[in-house]
Amino acid sequence: MTGLPALLDGILVVCLVLLGLSALLVVVRLLRGPSGLDRLVALDVLVAEFLVGLVVYAALTGTSALVPVVVAISLVGFLGSTTVARFVRRGTDR
Amino acid sequence: MAPPVSPPSESGLEVALDAVGTVAIVLGVLLTLVASVGLLSLPDVLSRMHAATKPQVVGLLLVVLGGALHLRTSVDVWMLVLVGAFQLVTAPVTAHVVGRLAHRGDGVRRDLLHVDELADRPDTTDPGPDEPEADEPEPEEPEPATRGRGRDGGGGGVGAGGGGPDGDGTAGRRGRDGAP
Numbered sequence: 001m002t003g004l005p006a007l008l009d010g011i012l013v014v015c016l017v018l019l020g021l022s023a024l025l026v027v028v029r030l031l032r033g034p035s036g037l038d039r040l041v042a043l044d045v046l047v048a049e050f051l052v053g054l055v056v057y058a059a060l061t062g063t064s065a066l067v068p069v070v071v072a073i074s075l076v077g078f079l080g081s082t083t084v085a086r087f088v089r090r091g092t093d094r
Numbered sequence: 095m096a097p098p099v100s101p102p103s104e105s106g107l108e109v110a111l112d113a114v115g116t117v118a119i120v121l122g123v124l125l126t127l128v129a130s131v132g133l134l135s136l137p138d139v140l141s142r143m144h145a146a147t148k149p150q151v152v153g154l155l156l157v158v159l160g161g162a163l164h165l166r167t168s169v170d171v172w173m174l175v176l177v178g179a180f181q182l183v184t185a186p187v188t189a190h191v192v193g194r195l196a197h198r199g200d201g202v203r204r205d206l207l208h209v210d211e212l213a214d215r216p217d218t219t220d221p222g223p224d225e226p227e228a229d230e231p232e233p234e235e236p237e238p239a240t241r242g243r244g245r246d247g248g249g250g251g252v253g254a255g256g257g258g259p260d261g262d263g264t265a266g267r268r269g270r271d272g273a274p
Contacts, residue, residue, distance in 0.1 A: 004109055004113065005109060005112065008112050008113060008116045011116050011120060012116060012119065015119055015120060015123040018123050018124070018126075018127050019123055019126060019127075021127065021130075022126050022127045022129070022130035022131075022149075023130070025130040025131060025133070025134050026130050026133055026134075028134060029133050029134050029142075035139065035199070035200065037139045037192055037195060037196050037199070038139055038142060040192060041133070041139065041142050041143055041146045041192060042133060042142075042146075044146060044150060044188060045129065045130065045133055045146045045149055045150065048126075048149045048150045048153070048154055048181075049126055049130075049149055051154060051177070052122060052123065052126055052149060052153060052154055052157045055119075055157045055158055055160075055161040055174070055177075056119055056123070056157060056160075056161070058161055058164075058165065058170075059115060059116075059119060059160060059161045059164035059165065062164070062165070064165050064167055064169070064170040067165070067169075067170050067173045067174065068173065070173070070174070070177050071173055071176055071177055071180070074177050074180045074181055074184075075180060075184075078180070078184035078185075078187070078188060081188050081192075082187060082188055082191060085188070085191045085192055085195060088195060
């Protein structure tokens with residue numbers, strides 16, 4: 001029975017690596033995005049992946065200290081992206 | 095960092111919950127990876143938004159479910175439920191704003207669209223409102239009248255009692271603005 005929990009932990013570590021890889025792809029879009037809206041969407045996805053990574057880390061270590069951080073970031077990420085959208089509109093409106 | 099994860103008293107139920115949670119987390123992370131590839135390879139803002147909703151809603155919900163199955167404390171489970179509810183409420187707001195701005199700007203490749211339902215073309219099938227002229231001068235005329243009346247009436251009504259500082263303040267501001 002000691003094999004299965006170790007296997008599950010290994011799977012979670014692989015999940016963190018995959019999250020890092022996908023965050024790298026999103027950062028490429030964030031840097032290359034032709035318009036500000038592309039960068040805004042990429043930034044939203046980056047925030048969501050950061051949340052996912054925090055939850056996976058909490059599940060991996062079994063510590064619940066990061067759960068309030070997840071709540072706070074989910075609120076602040078929404079405010080940030082909606083606010084930035086107003087300024088993007090001012091820049092590229094036609 | 096990690097405390098010794100499995101004390102010898104770990105029962106079969108806990109291992110099973112961990113396993114189900116890990117499966118949910120793996121599904122969410124795979125959705126996130128697919129969405130990142132789509133975000134990098136899709137052509138315009140709207141289709142990139144279509145890719146972006148995967149980790150924002152479905153992926154995050156799956157991962158939150160997996161994390162709740164792993165942590166299994168009451169406070170943690172409810173906080174993770176709160177995260178999922180926040181995400182369900184706020185993701186449509188952001189998507190609405192970004193999609194509207196993309197349609198107004200150059201975020202849509204219109205040659206890839208079959209139907210542009212938000213285009214500004216005259217709708218020939220809609221006869222439109224029947225008689226807009228009869229009612230139109232009515233709401234336009236009384237608006238300045240009520241505004242003026244409201245201002246005068248407010249000043250006069252309050253002027254009997256405590257309107258003095260109000261009038262002095264506006265007059266002083268007006269004078270300051272007008273002097274230079």
